[in-house]
Amino acid sequence: MATPFDRRSFLKISGLGLAGAFLASCSFGGGTRAGAEGLLRAAFSQPINDLDPHGPSSVDESTLLASRLVYDTPxxxxxxxxxxxxxxxxxxxxxxxxxxxxxxxxxxxxxxxxxxxxxxxxxxxxxxxxxxxxxxxxxxxxxxxxxxxxxxxxxxxxxxxxxxxxxxLFILPADKMDGEGFFRKPIGSGPFRVESFTPSSSLELVATDYWDGKPALERAELPYLPETSSQITALRTGELDVLWPVPPDQVRQLDGRDGIELDTVSSWAYYFNWFNCGREPFTDPRVRRALWKAVDVATIVENLFGPGAELMTAPIPSTVFGHAPQQPYPYDPEAAKRELAEAGYGDGFRTSLMWFSGTGPLADGLAQAMISDWAKIGVVVEAQNVEKAEWLQRLNDKDFDMDLQINTVTTGDADFTLGRLYDSAADRMGYANPELDSLLRRAHRESDQATRGELYARACRIIWDDAVGIFPAALVSTYARRSEVRGFEPVPSNQPDLRGVRLEN
CATH class of the missing domain: 3.90.76.10 (Dipeptide-binding Protein; Domain 1)
Structure with a gap:
């Protein structure tokens, strides 16, 4: 359910640099509404690179957004x-x-x-x-x-x-889905069919006679505008109808402006900083806990994100099934120094933190704030801001000391994140705990939701207490739309359903 803007706002990634070309290609005329003739132009902050819902981009938010519109699920x-x-x-x-x-x-x-x-x-x-x-x-x-x-x-x-x-589970036609070039213009059974698709640029959709009711819109276009300033300008001038998520530092450009409305919703996306638990010195949970206590997480989240994020209380957001609040780690640099000394690192040590700028809102600032706090206890951290392709390769190879990134609990259920990432068999960050494995596998098998919730509560505590990572911020999505747009509902998945959206003059 949407909440008033002054509670929360949120940014995801911005990107590469083609916005001017997109705006130049539009034929709306200055200050006109984008949604003329039943056309909605809705811009998500990430590019849609792939329409294969089962492929390498199957959990990317942009591919999921498109898939919800083009395909059906059971x-x-x-x-x-x-x-x-x-x-x-x-x-x-x-x-x-x-x-x-x-x-x-x-x-x-x-x-x-x-x-x-x-x-x-x-x-x-x-x-x-x-x-x-x-x-x-x-x-x-x-x-x-x-x-x-x-x-x-x-x-x-x-x-x-x-x-x-x-x-x-997005359903594709069995006899066509493996055909050459199928995903350049795929066939689904969803409320919209693909008219044209240019990866990382634009997806154009046309409404269908959907079994669950034809959409109120005639057409929808999802352009990618990589520059935040161009996104904001396009919405203000009417060249876009909807934009999400809006960066926290850009909300003031839209708040209170005639013809624009803002809605917010707590999302399923959150930041975490993984320790490579299979690499010294992070094999020792005392070191991991010390580094958490050395970071003033609450102040960083408040100062950096403001209403754009909520302080995490578990290794998954509070909006996700299976969340169970834990005791916060206190900001205590002196205690952190003592625990490092007990672990044999009284003089501190050198390590590194890996991330890529496009991982999420204000990622660079979050990384630098943590690095600054660690320096105060003698832990010197090399900042490794790398390209996404390198980051992904190193993450998969566990070639990192610490990794900062965003994860989205795509199903809204703890199994998608806890069960998929923290089971020893997954071996994603070198952490192995047989007790946790047992809880996660029992929860995976269990059909009773109450029992599953109890199992995930115990799993949350183990991951939190063992400091497998630092979990600072659960993000909040701000959706901005022109006042002519009706029936648009913000959702925590960042994958809004456009079937009920309509345009009114």
Whole structure:
């Protein structure tokens, strides 16, 4: 639910430098509304690079945003609840078997019917893709289309997270999805079809006769404007209808301006600073805790982000299922020095912090603030602000001392982050804890939500107390829109549903 602007605001990334070219290509005329003739222009702060919802970009917010508009999933998330979409019902018939019943009136954009075979092929494709989403489906051993509108999923152990995971299973046509060039102009069954797509530049969509009601819009365009100043200018002049997330330091450019409205919502995105727990000196939890106590997290978050972030109280945001608040680490440099001495580092040590500027709002400032605080206890940290490609390669190779980044809990469920990243088998930051593994795997198998919540509460405490990382800030999204835009609902995922949006003069 949206909250008044003066509570929260939020920025994600800005980027490369093509905004002027985009604005020059627009034919709106100065000061005119972008949404003429049923066209909504909505700009997200990240470029849409790929429309393959099962591929390497399967958990990127921009690909997910586009996928929600173009494709269907068996189940949808509506606030804190799961509701039917292509699947009218789902039932766990045995501990290791789920049965989905599908609608019989869903068609792809080329007019062919969507059947159980398409759901089967899509699930098998994402399971076998070896991408970030694949980890959600590793226990699936068989997918059977028992008839055109029934799917049976068999797992090698109970999979209680299957319903929430199905909110990420985008359904593609089985006979076309592996075709050459399919994702340049893909076919889905969602409320909009792709008219044209230029990676990192623009996605143009046209409304369809969707099974759940045709969108109020005729068309939607999602351009990428990498320069923040150009985003703000385009919204103010009417060359954009909607912009999100708005940088905290740019909100004042829009707040109170005639014709522009601001809405905010706590998001599922948050900053963390991982320690490489498999590399000295971070193999010692005393060192990790000392470095956390050496950082004045509360002051940094308040001064740097203001209303654009909330202080973290667990290793996942408070908006996510499975969150359990923990005791904050006190800012205590003297205690940090004592603990370092007890661990054998009384004279401090040298280490490094890796990040890339585009990871999120004010990332450079957050990194430098932490480095400054660590210097006060004798820990000299080399700043390694690298290109994203290098950062990703080093992250995957665990070639870092500390890593600062943003994560988004894409499903709104702790399993997506805790279960996927902190299980020893994942080996993402060199941390291994058999007790934590047991909790996470039990929660992954469990179908009862109350029991799952209790298990994740215990998992949150272990990760927090062992200081696997420092968890400073949960981000807040500010959406800015022209007053002519009605029915637009901000969401914590940064993937708004445009079906109900309309334009009024």
């Amino acid at each position: 189940i949808r998330r509506n606030g804190e609840k799961l509701e039917p979409s292509v699947a009218t019902s789902w039932e766990q018939t045995t501990p290791t078997t789920w049965v989905l019943s599908l609608r019989d009136d869903v068609t792809f954009h080329d007019g062919t019917p969507l059947t159980a075979q398409d759901v089967k092929a899509s699930l098998e494709r994402v399971r076998d893709a070896g991408t970030a989403q694949s980890a959600l489906w590793t226990s699936v051993v068989e997918v059977e289309a028992t008839d055109d509108h029934t799917v049976r999923v068999v797992t090698d152990e109970p999979l209680g997270t299957l319903p929430v995971n199905l909110t990420l």
